[in-house]
């Protein structure tokens with residue numbers, strides 16, 4: 204007993220958090236050592252023993268060898284239990300890396316290809332006076348077009364989508380089932396069909412001509428189901444007790460929705476909007492027959508053909524001249540940056556909306 | 562016999578604000594009848610406790626008193642509920658106005674998570690469309706009466722959800738009191754709380770009952786005895802709708818009940 208007490212005193216007299224899962228140097232050595240020996244053996248395999256070639260095969264066999272070595276080494280050091288635990292950890296890490304690899308590769312590729320064309324002019328000039336062989340010019344027409352079209356689409360589809368979600372989850376009206384069915388069916392509409400629909404109705408039948416607004420309409424069709432269904436899920440997470448509490452204070456149903464349910468769900472609703480925007484911002488097909496595309500800057504989304512970043516990229520990358528292809532890559536890079544900025548802003552807004560009072 | 566007494570009382574004291582009378586209240590969920598002809602007098606500025614085993618319809622009855630019952634799809638009701646002599650189910654009376662006059666505190670504390678403590682207290686005013694002339698004094702008064710002012714006066718702008726369970730429940734009481742209801746209904750307000758918080762809430766009930774009529778559902782016999790002056794014992798036989806077995810002064814119900822089932826229940830022999 205006494206020895207126990209004295210031991211406790213010796214080991215724990217520092218009042219600070221104890222490291223519970225520390226990585227020891229040996230663990231790291233084991234990991235790197237097995238990875239390296241797997242690499243070495245694999246290399247001998249590929250160069251000396253067989254005539255196999257190809258990077259993909261090399262990585263696959265290396266990975267498999269690594270798993271084997273890592274498991275065996277851990278088994279010798281720590282026993283079968285810990286070894287299989289380590290092996291599964293390695294598997295999950297590999298899966299995560301595998302998932303990240305395409306994303307990172309795409310990002311790096313777009314950055315490398317697009318960066319040389321990323322100048323100040325790219326944001327301030329259009330292509331109206333630039334020939335196919337000229338350098339210079341920029342994507343201002345496309346950037347302005349994309350921002351305006353997506354903004355108008357958000358303006359149309361967010362109120363509609365959220366109100367429909369409120370109808371589905373808060374009002375619980377008679378037409379819940381058919382409405383939900385329509386929304387589900389809408390989410391299956393191919394984007395080119397949404398574009399064709401707006402083309403046939405708004406542009407041909409109503410005779411409005413190409414415009415950024417027509418593009419916004421077709422994008423709204425695509426965003427609406429995403430925003431609506433996500434919002435509905437988010438509203439469903441608001442506890443019923445809050446609604447009862449509000450009603451018991453003498454609130455009407457509408458006030459309950461506006462002042463209690465929607466603010467409580469704010470961060471989730473921001474996510475819903477982000478998912479909707481994500482669906483729309485990179486769409487190309489429906490824009491071909493609605494915004495049509497243009498080399499000249501058109502600030503007015505309500506009249507005349509307008510450009511957009513996806514259209515810009517699509518038009519120029521199919522062009523054989525290097526200057527045009529360079530612009531296409533830079534356009535793609537700007538599109539990625541725009542998406543990243545939108546997402547970061549939305550996340551930040553969402554965190555603020557919910558984190559502030561929690 | 563009790564009704565005669567109250568009639569005389571009402572003659573003596575012409576407008577006792579906050580008197581609530583249930584007359585032959587029956588309730589259904591769809592086809593199923595869960596309450597049968599419940600009549601009860603809840604006197605103004607008095608604490609009435611509703612006791613009885615689980616599932617005998619106490620919550621359902623409480624929810625008919627401020628028209629929360631009808632919010633459940635398929636719920637129906639018969640009979641009358643009179644607030645100061647006026648039927649609250651009269652088609653000319655708005656349900657929202659009734660609910661403002663008859664507040665409710667729930668079993669699970671439900672402060673609004675998107676609002677600060679201060680906003681929570683003022684939420685009732687905002688939600689029922691009332692104007693606050695002096696919001697600061699309303700907040701202080703409501704929190705003081707709910708026994709929470711000292712604990713939170715220095716952090717009114719922090720989240721209501723960050724309080725302890727007992728504090729959250731007192732915040733909900735303050736929120737209800739801020740709209741100056743005549744009646745406050747409480748459905749097992751302490752069943753999710755620890756003993757210390759429970760005692761704080763009981764103090765709060767004693768404190769507010771000089772201004773509002775309180776109707777409280779409780780499973781705790783000691784609590785019923787500590788906080789209430791009047792008491793009603795509910796019971797439901799197997800697959801039968803619930804009804805009131807006996808109602809009267811709390812001391813009578815607990816010491817000289819006239820029905821043997823009441824005696825068994827208050828002495829903990831069933832339920």
Ligand SMILES: Nc1ncnc2c1ncn2[C@@H]1O[C@H](COP(=O)(O)OP(=O)(O)O)[C@@H](O)[C@H]1O
Pocket residue numbers: 590595614615616617618619620621622633
């Ligand atoms: N929303 C509901 N739908 C259908 N039946 C219900 C609902 N709420 C309560 N009941 C039924 O009504 C009866 C009374 O319930 P309740 O009033 O909650 O009892 P208590 O509060 O006394 O425990 C119970 O049999 C319960 O199953």
Ligand SMILES: [Mg+2]
Pocket residue numbers: 619620621748
């Ligand atoms: Mg109950």
